[in-house]
Amino acid sequence: MARVLFLQTIQFEFVGVMSISAYLKKAGHQVDLLLESEEGEDFFAKIKDYKPDLIAFSAMTGDHVRCLEIAERIKRFSDVPIVMGGAHATFFPETIEHPNIDIICRGEGEEAIAELCNRIDEGEDYSNVRNLWVKRNGAITKNEIGPGENDLDQYPIPDREVYYKYPYLRNYPTKPFMTARGCPYLCSFCFNRDFNRMYHGKVKMLRRHSPERAVEEMLEVKSKYPLKRLFINDDIFILDKEWLSEFLPLYGREVNIPFACNVRVNLVDEDKVRMLKKAGCYMVMFGIESGDAELRRNILKKNITDRQIYHAAELFRKYDIRMKTFNILGLPDETLEKGLKTV
Structure with a gap:
């Protein structure tokens, strides 16, 4: 079981994150999410306390700047791999060149992030997982896009609880x-x-x-x-x-x-x-x-x-x-x- 922690700066439910979280949980992994605006001064302490095996951002262009700042601070106290997905990473995968980003997820993330977590959990190499660009020792592996899922009913119902633990979003x-x-x-x-x-x-x-x-x-x-x-x-x-x-x-x-x-x-x-x-x-x-x-x-x-x-x-x-x-x-x-x- 891999422990995955999503970090987010925008105070809104991302449907993609909820879908990936549900998919990961169905595959047996543990998932949580921290909203920087809700956690305040405890944000980085809670990241440490969670002891994640993988930290994930879903970033839009503009928002990605703050995500990179957070990644830089995390790398001061942890060597946990950091993956960035979402629209910005999909269309600007060269973000992998940032020193504090280890993995880029292009396109839809359910299968790719689940396979990444499986390999992290098993201690296996994940540098050839489709949809991912992976950086290891300065070398970048750029994997092809895999086939998408045409039958959306195959996905579990999105996991809203990762967001609705926060009263503001739950009660909105x-x-x-x-x-x-x-x-x-x-x-x-x-x-x-x-x-x-x-x-x-x-x-x-x-x-x-x-x-x-x-x-x-x-x-x-x-x-x-x-x-x-x-x-x-x-x-x-x-x-x-x-x-x-x-x-x-x-x-x-x-x-x-x-x-x-x-x-x-x-x-x-x-x-x-x-x-x-x-x-x-x-x-x-x-x-x-x-x-x-x-x-x-x-x-x-x-x-x-x-x-x-x-x-x-x-x-x-x-x-x-x-x-x-x-x-x-x-x-x-x-x-x-x-x-x-x-x-």
Whole structure:
């Protein structure tokens, strides 16, 4: 049994960390997590007390800077291997060159981190584990990406207890869920484009839980923790109309809690909006990115039209569903006039 300790600076549940934690526990390993903001001055003392066999960060770009600072301090008192995964490590694997990072995990981490822990537990070499870049004595081994799991129902229900030991997160009324992974679109600014290229031919671009498995997770959380609203964090929740027609009635009957979700305007039609409203959707979020159609098309490669944006907004307003939009200012070739279109 390997003892794994996740460290995090952002006060929010990472769905990926919860999934990896559940996967590791099912494989017989011990997992805990420390939030720096919650632990305060005890943060580093608790790292020492846990006596981990592996320390793990899931880092986004920007947040990675603080993670590297923490890794540097840990290395002053421990030689435990430190692995960094998440979006930043996936797309900037050269972070392995930082003197205090020993391993980089690229892409999805369930199988790779479980295999890493198995080998640490057995005292075996882990330098050839797929998805990992491993540094030993200054030499870096860059392993290929392994095949992903297409059947998400094979994964255990994410382990929320690693976060919900903290009262703030446990009692927060809105909790995140994912019913799918991936997106088939190729927007130039989004990590999904490069993720799809990295996994080309090794996993489907979009994978979903079955409606029953998605609802099972939601019911488990509803029974164990305070839950007044859900945020379904799929990149595009409404992509598959047939799946929606199965999931939403089941959700309405069994879970019956207001929820928000991400949509894409070119996929919006009245049937979908009607189903969303009936099931309890109170808010949708979608990317406009820029009010200038030329920038959307040529720079962002986001092929949605002004007409599709207005049509979707009209439908959501008709059914009294709130809207939140995502936008980007300061794009290449953006003039003041074009920026004001977005505003």
